[in-house]
Amino acid sequence: MVKKTFKVTGMDCTSCAMLIESDLEDVGVKASCNYAREILEVEYDEQKVSEDKLKEVVKSSGYDLT
Numbered sequence: 001m002v003k004k005t006f007k008v009t010g011m012d013c014t015s016c017a018m019l020i021e022s023d024l025e026d027v028g029v030k031a032s033c034n035y036a037r038e039i040l041e042v043e044y045d046e047q048k049v050s051e052d053k054l055k056e057v058v059k060s061s062g063y064d065l066t
Contacts, residue, residue, distance in 0.1 A: 001043050002045070003041070005040070007038055007039065007040075007066045008020065008033065008035075008038050008058060009063065009066070010062065010063040010064055011038060016033075019061055023061045027057055030043040030044065
């Protein structure tokens with residue numbers, strides 16, 4: 001399992017963070033998102049989920065991951 005922290009832009013509230021967490025959990029990623037700090041902490045298996053997939057899921061939720 002890999003743990004990484006990313007910056008997320010475009011979040012306005014707790015609901016935004018919860019949406020990102022939920023969407024990532026749907027693809028097997030343990031996620032904790034803090035909208036006030038614009039931080040996303042994830043834990044995932046690199047054999048099953050790529051970093052590009054993380055970015056794709058967050059982007060499809062309406063936010064940007066850097």
